Amino acid sequence: MSSLSRDDVANLARLARIEMSDEELVNLSTEFTVILEAVARVQEVAGADVEPTSHPLPLRNVFRPDVVTPSLTPEEALSGAPASEDNRFRVPQILGEEA
């Protein structure tokens, strides 16, 4: 149960958008057997009667007044972009041509 095959890791890598070599996939699959066994211990004490905690602060929505404040200029916002054009981020093709 607590193990991941090479193909399982390949599927996760695809979901996480990380290209991985066969060697990386095999190594991770081996490591995960050990890591998952260690982390699965949480199940020993996580009974149905225990409420989950997602965050240390009991916050709900936090609002601020809807007032316009200074923000980045388009030049500043684009300053780190790998590519830009006409004040916009230029990105590679998103939709397949024949799709």
Add this chain to the structure above:
Amino acid sequence: MIHKSAAEMATALASGEINSVQLVQAHFDRIASVEKQVHAFLHLDTEGALAQAARIDAKRAKGEKLSPLAGVPLALKDVMTQKGIPTTCGSKILEGWRPPYDSTVVANLKKNDIVILGKTNMDEFAMGSSTENSAYGPTHNPWDLTRIPGGSGGGSAAALAAFEAPLAIGTDTGGSIRQPAAVTGTVGVKPTYGGVSRYGLVAFSSSLDQAGPCARTVLDAALLHEAIAGHDPRDATSINAPVPPVVQAAKSGDVKGMKIGVVRQLNGDGYQAGVRSRFEESLELLAKAGAQIVEVSCPNFEYALAAYYLIAPSECSSNLARFDAMRYGIRVGDGDGASAESVMNLTRAVGFGREVKRRIILGTYALSSGYYDAYYGSAQKVRTLITQDFINAFTKADVLVSPTCPTTAFKIGEKANDPLAMYLNDIATIPVNMAGIGGMSLPCGLAPEDGLPVGFQIMAPAMQDQRMYCVGASLEGALLSKWGAPLLSKAPALGGAK
């Protein structure tokens, strides 16, 4: 002057004994002579820092009222944005990125006229306990250059221990401020979650990440804490309440009548003998100073590490999705009709290191449908149990204490291929992050068997940060009387000249 505390430097600046340009230059000179050995910094802003120092000197000459640390230099962990200054998070994926804005921590430093010397090395995206996961090479522990300086904030801690800066900023998700402090013989504080703004802190695990002060003395840490803390409308999780009076507490150091709880689960088996003996000795000193030592039990702490290595990777897999090669950072494989998806896949393959990939994949798995309840869901329940353990323990004690880490600094490379052994370094620091409370590490001596620094951890309830400064100052004072000189004076000399 570089061997003095930040508070002493501030006094010397105020009296005119030295000016900020001279003080900053002295630190750059020191950096030039030891950085080849230590490699604490990823970027130095020599020109910017000296210009800022000159402006502060001019303000002082005009008789302007300045903040307590005005003119004192600082090293900034490379996970915090500083406008126009390279910010890499120790990752190749952000190589060359110059953020267009200041983090709130940096804005507060500038407001307080604290001079930023440069950016310090770290494990990539703060994932690690040794700084070996930096894409730009490891940092070396000034106590023994063949050993790790802790992590993820090894650069900040090593800069302090090597006298390259008297103050530094760190961030702590599972111990990344406290563990480096422990293994380098310096002081590091993880404030209450929400005590210091996370705006401009590149996110790793948002429900755990917390920025805080690093220094060589408890008072210096307190002065820096007050300079950077406080409510920030730009961080919805920042606490809208007055900053705890940490400087006052660090100056008082009065522990008479305080109850100090020793956590039974964070001691004993698995802790190095010299770590335990220094810890016990510190308890005796605190008892002599008038504190009452009690034992407390936190039975669920033994599950903290497992829960952490589900929660942090889960949040990281989501947070690091933003590194998609579209808006900042490097882009690999563009052109020739390559799709956005293939560009993302290739960029992330080249841009992320091994540990970051490992955690993203682990997090992706823990959050995937069919496994969510068993892993992430169960980890969140453990988080509730740990918080409950703290609540119970704090009914019996004002603060809790433990060794900061199970061992002293290990050798570079020793645990690099064993992720689980590496994760065990954080066994005593992680519970604090899970509950969102405050934690401090201060040096409590050298382990007799290896002559390396040992850290003493103090934990306080949320927004009671002053309690750890009070206990820390008391212990620091008692140890100083015993040693006759600060622990760092026993560190080996660095630099070409010896």
